[in-house]
Structures are given as structure tokens and as C-alpha cells.
Amino acid sequence: MVSTPNTTTPAALQRGEATLDEIAEIRLSSVYLPLATPVSDAKVLTGRQKPMTEVAFLFVEIGTAEGHRGIGFSYSKRAGGPGQFAHAKEIAPTLLGEDPSDIAKLWTKLVWAGASVGRSGLATQAVAAFDVALWDLKATRAGLPLxxxxxxxxxxxxxxxxxxxxxxxxxxxxxxxxxxxxxxxxxxxxxxxxxxxxxxxxxxxxxxxxxxxxxxxxxxxxxxxxxxxxxxxxxxxxxxxxxxxxxxxxxxxxxxxxxxxxxxxxxxxxxxxxxxxxxxxxxxxxxxxxxxxxxxxxxxxxxxxxxxxxxxxxxxxxxxxxxxxxxxxxxxxxxxxxxxxxxxxxxxxxxxxxxxxxxxxxxxVSSRPGLGITLSEQARAWTREEQAFRARS
The missing domain is CATH 3.20.20.120 (Enolase-like C-terminal domain)
Structure with missing residues (x-):
């Protein structure tokens, strides 16, 4: 007797009544904040690093089919900014269509999307910006400060x-x-x-x-x-x-x-x-x-x-x-x-x-929902690179 492969989706992975929304768009921004004066700490005086002149930020903005939005960020000092942005571009599409409420599940999914580069350092720092955005979105949707x-x-x-x-x-x-x-x-x-x-x-x-x-x-x-x-x-x-x-x-x-x-x-x-x-x-x-x-x-x-x-x-x-x-x-x-x-x-x-x-x-803590922050026009002006992803309609 020849067995027929089970092609049904496991129940735990099926979208049920509790799935109320889905991620429809993601925007990534690489923003470089200039410092007014080069900054030195002991690492500079011991010759291990150069003075810091700017801070690289990875901003992630997430929008859902129901119109909810969240913003998150990660950052890097002196080196690593381009790497964070590059890794974020590779893993971002895996979130499209997912329920934004399932934050722990989505953190794991993002980590596995880039598993070959490990679970610490630059890789998880890129993941962090998505995770923060999802928490901001959840709190904003609830009308509560995080x-x-x-x-x-x-x-x-x-x-x-x-x-x-x-x-x-x-x-x-x-x-x-x-x-x-x-x-x-x-x-x-x-x-x-x-x-x-x-x-x-x-x-x-x-x-x-x-x-x-x-x-x-x-x-x-x-x-x-x-x-x-x-x-x-x-x-x-x-x-x-x-x-x-x-x-x-x-x-x-x-x-x-x-x-x-x-x-x-x-x-x-x-x-x-x-x-x-x-x-x-x-x-x-x-x-x-x-x-x-x-x-x-x-x-x-x-x-x-x-x-x-x-x-x-x-x-x-x-x-x-x-x-x-x-x-x-x-x-x-x-x-x-x-x-x-x-x-x-x-x-x-x-x-x-x-x-x-x-x-x-x-x-x-302010009464503003979520993190209570929105990107300024100055931040937009300091943006060096952007990438947008949208779910297929």
C-alpha cells in the first residue's frame, strides 16, 4: 500500500479567528546622526578607537492592513551601520502577511531567517529594530504608552x-x-x-x-x-x-x-x-x-x-x-x-x-501611545538609504 503524503498545514500554523491583522508594509531607513563635536572616551585615549563623529541608525516602520503603524530603531557607533541595514533588507520580507501581535514568534522567525550569522551581534541588532517597531505598534493600537x-x-x-x-x-x-x-x-x-x-x-x-x-x-x-x-x-x-x-x-x-x-x-x-x-x-x-x-x-x-x-x-x-x-x-x-x-x-x-x-x-513617561515618538523632518534629511517592502494585494 502506498501512503499519501500529508500536505495539510499543521493546526498550530493555521490562521484562526484570533488573527486580527497582518503586516502589509515595511519601510527601512538608514539615518546618520552627525555629532557637533568628535566624541572621545577612554577607548580613544588608549588608541583602540577613533573619535566618534556620527551615529548610524536603522529605523524600521511597520504598517498593517488595518492601518496601524509602529516605529523602531537600532543603532551603531563608528562601524556596523551599513551591515545592519543590509541584514535588515534581507530578512524584512519574511514579516509580510504575518500577524503583528505575535511578536515573540516573529522575533524567532527573523532570527532563523539569518541564522547562519548567529544570534548575537550585528544580526540581532538588526532584528531589534523590527522587534521594537512591533511593540510600538501593539501599544499604539491599544492606546497605551508602552x-x-x-x-x-x-x-x-x-x-x-x-x-x-x-x-x-x-x-x-x-x-x-x-x-x-x-x-x-x-x-x-x-x-x-x-x-x-x-x-x-x-x-x-x-x-x-x-x-x-x-x-x-x-x-x-x-x-x-x-x-x-x-x-x-x-x-x-x-x-x-x-x-x-x-x-x-x-x-x-x-x-x-x-x-x-x-x-x-x-x-x-x-x-x-x-x-x-x-x-x-x-x-x-x-x-x-x-x-x-x-x-x-x-x-x-x-x-x-x-x-x-x-x-x-x-x-x-x-x-x-x-x-x-x-x-x-x-x-x-x-x-x-x-x-x-x-x-x-x-x-x-x-x-x-x-x-x-x-x-x-x-x-x-508621557501619555502618548507606544514609544511616543515620530521621526522628524531632520531625520528624513539625514537618511542615506531607504528600502520599502509591501505585501502583494
Missing amino acids: AKLLGAHRDSVRCYNTSGGFLHTPTEQVLENASASLAQGIGGIKIKVGQPDGKADLRRLAAVREHVGDDVPLMVDANQQWDRATAQRMGRALEEFGLVWIEEPLDAYDAKGHAALAASLDTPVATGEMLASVAEHWELLRHDAADIIQPDAPRIGGITQFLKLAALAEHQQVQLAPHFAMEIHLHLAAAYPLEPWVEHFDWLEPLFNERLRISGGRMH
Whole structure:
């Protein structure tokens, strides 16, 4: 007897009554944000990188057959922007015709569409822009800010400024920048350290602490430029300043080194921004390598992955301070159970028509649905490449 192949679609894959909408169009944009001044941190002073002059953004705009829209973005500094855009162009068509509500399913589909290049790094950073757009679409369709859709624990989040304290900035200007940030309502100040001369870092930090006073939350960021012995010596020297944290004192993947340092210092250790997957962050969590974890949703694959990591971090009772992309991270931090921080960068403001409200040391979740952002005409003008995909009618 000859058997007949089963050609029916498995029930789990059939479109049912719960499928209410479908993705009809996708637009990709490669946008380059110019920086007014070349930016340097410790990686530049140690010769590992050149000053940063621009930031490459991958924007994804998704539209559905029912007329709903969502926007998401990822980014790259110094290198990788063209690669993200190229990968996004390859995988975007796989979303056409899909139900935009099935975000976790679509994340997996996008990852498998580019599986040969892995599940971290540039590939998942491209996926992140789609994922963020889908979450924005879902919240917008629900008429809720994303934080409320996720389930907010608070309507505002403590915020600190980073963009005023880079190492290319003279100390006197850093002091002026700190005053301006505090006057704007920002709650804390972070400055860059990790210069080849550690004494120069200490002098600079002492000037900032004296200028802002003992009650202002102050953080430092070494951008991975210390070895273990230097981090230990500098960590001890920094204790007197009452810092909220020491950020990236060691190589991002040195979980054991970070764990030993965190155990030996009174000052909390923060790290995680350079990691590009949940699995990489889990190495930090399982080694107790960070008092404060600093994931970046666009770097680890988007909001879907960030929520997985947030659950792991909460289980370990680790504090949260997401890196960069405040337009996204404000919502995610607002939904984290333990009181978090969010990073303020004024660099990104020209990209969007809206502004985030800051007062009393906190960044406030607006009543606007979704992420609450729309691309500005300036962002359109900075676009170097676009690609559109539409479902067949």
C-alpha cells in the first residue's frame, strides 16, 4: 500500500479567528546622526578607537492592513551601520502577511531567517529594530504608552546625564555641563574615566564632586580600559567620592574579574552595555559580576529579549540602568520592579518631533501611545538609504 503524503498545514500554523491583522508594509531607513563635536572616551585615549563623529541608525516602520503603524530603531557607533541595514533588507520580507501581535514568534522567525550569522551581534541588532517597531505598534493600537502596556511600576524613572562628561571635554566645560544638566532637572551626572594617567581621572572627578556637592548622584565610566590590577587600585581610590557606580571597569566579557571586583569594593560595579545577547548577560548574573546591569535593548535583540533579561535580573535582585536609547529604555525601566536609572543623552533629540519631560531628577513617561515618538523632518534629511517592502494585494 502506498501512503499519501500529508500536505495539510499543521493546526498550530493555521490562521484562526484570533488573527486580527497582518503586516502589509515595511519601510527601512538608514539615518546618520552627525555629532557637533568628535566624541572621545577612554577607548580613544588608549588608541583602540577613533573619535566618534556620527551615529548610524536603522529605523524600521511597520504598517498593517488595518492601518496601524509602529516605529523602531537600532543603532551603531563608528562601524556596523551599513551591515545592519543590509541584514535588515534581507530578512524584512519574511514579516509580510504575518500577524503583528505575535511578536515573540516573529522575533524567532527573523532570527532563523539569518541564522547562519548567529544570534548575537550585528544580526540581532538588526532584528531589534523590527522587534521594537512591533511593540510600538501593539501599544499604539491599544492606546497605551508602552510602559503601561508592559505594566509600569512607576510613571517616572531616575535619570542621569552622560553626554556632558566625555574625555574630549575640558574639565571646566564638564563642570558647566553638569550645572546645566542639574538645572534642567536631571538627577545625576556621569563622567568618563580610564585615561592612561589615573591621577588625571582622580583630579577631574574631585573637581566635579566639589562642584556639584556631596548630595548629587555621581557615576564614572572606564569603558573597559582597566586591567584587573588597575581596576582594583582605581576602585579603592574612587571610594572616597561616594559614587553610585563604577561602570565597565574591565573587559565586557570578564565576568570573573567583575565578580571579584564587585565583591571587594563598597562602590557598586555596573556593566553590560556592550553585550549583544541575553546569554552573554546571564554570564554576568550567574557569576554575581554586576551590582547594576546595563543592557541595551537595540543591542540584545529588542524589547522581547530585554524582557527576558529583566526577569532574570529581577530574580537575582540586580539593579537596572539601561544603556543609551532613552526613548526606548524609559518605558522598559518604568516596568522594572526594582528602582532603576535611565541614561539621558541629548544627542538623539533632533531625530524625533517629541521631547521627553524631565524634572525633579526623573524622566517622565508621557501619555502618548507606544514609544511616543515620530521621526522628524531632520531625520528624513539625514537618511542615506531607504528600502520599502509591501505585501502583494
